[in-house]
């Protein structure tokens with residue numbers, strides 16, 4: 413996979429947050445707001461200012477437009493943003509998230525004209541009842557028309573996003589979703605286990621006792637069945653929630669999971685750049701104020717030590733099915749000590765949650781199911797609170813819950 417070379421060559425990604433949605437989904441925890449013409453104009457103008465203020469003097473390898481709904485942008489704004497971005501010959505991938513209700517041939521052509529190479533379509537489900545539960549206002553006709561429009565505008569690298577383990581969803585209904593998804597023949601399929609985000613409508617309903625999450629064993633069944641069905645159709649699981657046809661992994665995402673650097677533009681966009689991590693303020697108004705005053709308003713600052721990068725390389729690296737090359741990790745981070753993690757790694761292997769092939773440590777399917785718990789254990793090694801053992805001497809593992 414391309415990601416192997418990314419760290420060595422100091423690859424850089426750009427993330428652009430487009431914070432507009434026509435309607436808020438019930439599961440959404442992202443920063444977004446309704447698209448008003450004036451606000452859209454102001455956003456695009458300020459985005460150019462953001463890019464001038466946070467200039468980068470490195471080759472850019474990937475660009476990712478997320479949101480929000482990037483496909484909500486009017487065509488002229490797409491062209492304007494395209495003119496502003498620092499695009500160069502190193503660019504390998506440029507992804508844009510689209511919503512079935514926002515796709516038009518004119519916009520898709522504009523994305524192609526500015527150099528976009530990859531589109532993802534947020535479908536989430538094909539089941540109208542499930543769509544109602546998660547507050548998505550799209551018809552099946554809109555989904556198929558959107559997909560056809562993307563193809564007819566010349567995009568070959570298309571991914572679709574689906575969500576499983578939604579209250580009221582049966583395994584049969586999910587399998588039907590997967591079958592319909594497969595009939596579209598996308599190059600990439602993301603399957604996310606529903607999470608109840610703090611400020612989302614679904615979380616409010618759950619706290620009020622109106623809906624209940626599926627139990628973790630059922631979620632695990634969805635997770636395992638998804639892998640089986642997609643594998644039968646030639647899709648490799650390359651990360652806990654992500655599958656692709658060979659060669660169609662998301663380069664940008666692999667790049668971020670490998671702890672390479674990226675710069676985020678737009679309100680609420682995060683960056684990992686020059687040994688720091690930070691997030692632009694999640695408010696259009698405050699973000700604009702900062703840009704106009706020549707000083708970004710940012711939050712969640714974190715100075716990146718080798719220790720943090722080692723932890724995160726292990727946490728995110730192990731979420732990828734190819735795992736982590738421990739020798740490479742030692743080469744990259746002088747302070748990485750395999751011995752420090754030996755007890756944890758051996759416990760994972762003994763519990764059949766991981767395997768080690770030479771220098772490569774990777775999680776088994778059972779390990780991927782508890783990847784979140786393994787992350788906590790990795791953090792506890794660095795904070796010297798490991799081993800957090802049960803009386804039996806085995807790892808404390810909460811219920812299996814894929815993420």
Ligand code: SF4
Nearest residue numbers: 433436437440479480
């Ligand atoms: S889930 Fe995506 S499309 Fe839905 S409201 Fe949130 S950002 Fe918008």
